[in-house]
Amino acid sequence: MPAQQSPQNERQQLRRELQQRRLALSELDLERAGQQVSEHLLSLPQVQQATTIGGYFSVKNELATGPALASLLAQQKQLALPVLHPFCKGHLLFLSYDNNTRFVPNRYQIPEPELNCQHIVPLAQLQVLLVPLVGFDAKGNRMGMGGGFYDRTLSGWQQGRYPNLLPIGLAHNVQQAEHIPTEGWDVPLPMIITPYKIWHFSD
Ligand SMILES: Nc1nc2c(c(=O)[nH]1)N(C=O)[C@@H](CNc1ccc(C(=O)N[C@@H](CCC(=O)O)C(=O)O)cc1)CN2
Ligand SMILES: Nc1ncnc2c1ncn2[C@@H]1O[C@H](COP(=O)(O)OP(=O)(O)OP(=O)(O)O)[C@@H](O)[C@H]1O
Numbered sequence: 001m002p003a004q005q006s007p008q009n010e011r012q013q014l015r016r017e018l019q020q021r022r023l024a025l026s027e028l029d030l031e032r033a034g035q036q037v038s039e040h041l042l043s044l045p046q047v048q049q050a051t052t053i054g055g056y057f058s059v060k061n062e063l064a065t066g067p068a069l070a071s072l073l074a075q076q077k078q079l080a081l082p083v084l085h086p087f088c089k090g091h092l093l094f095l096s097y098d099n100n101t102r103f104v105p106n107r108y109q110i111p112e113p114e115l116n117c118q119h120i121v122p123l124a125q126l127q128v129l130l131v132p133l134v135g136f137d138a139k140g141n142r143m144g145m146g147g148g149f150y151d152r153t154l155s156g157w158q159q160g161r162y163p164n165l166l167p168i169g170l171a172h173n174v175q176q177a178e179h180i181p182t183e184g185w186d187v188p189l190p191m192i193i194t195p196y197k198i199w200h201f202s203d
Helices: 007-023 027-043 045-049 066-074 149-158
Strands: 052-054 078-084 092-097 103-105 111-113 128-132 166-170 191-193 198-200
Touching (some): 027 166, 027 191, 066 078, 078 111, 092 111, 092 149, 128 149
Parallel strands (some): 052 078, 052 128, 128 166
Antiparallel strands (some): 078 092, 103 111
């Protein structure tokens, strides 16, 4: 082991540790967490007022979005889910999602809506974007799967291009870390929801 770790190695090690933590959760933990986060989310005025919301299709031990997406659909919200951009590497597109959506697995085996240009929902149309987290800290710094997909998605928001958009990170309690090391491209979140609480970080 070298005495001095590179920042990338440190990040990778922390990512693995945080992934391990959520892998230790039971089926019951996962189910309860999804329900509790859904309740917190639906209690927010920003969500109640939103007409169009970006979610994610949760897999494995990610914070389950099933309960939240089902409730939001029942409330007639327009929903959109991420799709890996077919030629703009590292970028996401958001495609509308309803009970008729056909899903196809992407390169990471995550189901995504079948690509159809007519179903693209521009980021500017979303009022809320649910962001999947691997880890977070008490300052709102986030860590994802390591592809930089959400960093790229959020960079325009950070630059003020989407003033009507509220990104909200979703995570299990155990995904909180003492300190998430950040790089220049990392975008801290204004809000994170865990089963325990709603964290507000802006102002
Ligand atoms: N549900 C969900 N959808 C999402 C994301 C996410 O984090 N969760 N993404 C957020 O960016 C994008 C996909 N990003 C990903 C980036 C890297 C890997 C990846 O490296 N997977 C490894 C397995 C890693 C592990 O399980 O620990 C692999 O396939 O080998 C997966 C997804 C878009 N859709
Ligand atoms: N705005 C950006 N423009 C160009 N490259 C970027 C940008 N944001 C991140 N990247 C690249 O993406 C890679 C992964 O970033 P990082 O480790 O922060 O991922 P992450 O935040 O865990 O993943 P995600 O954003 O998908 O949840 C970095 O190596 C970085 O070079």
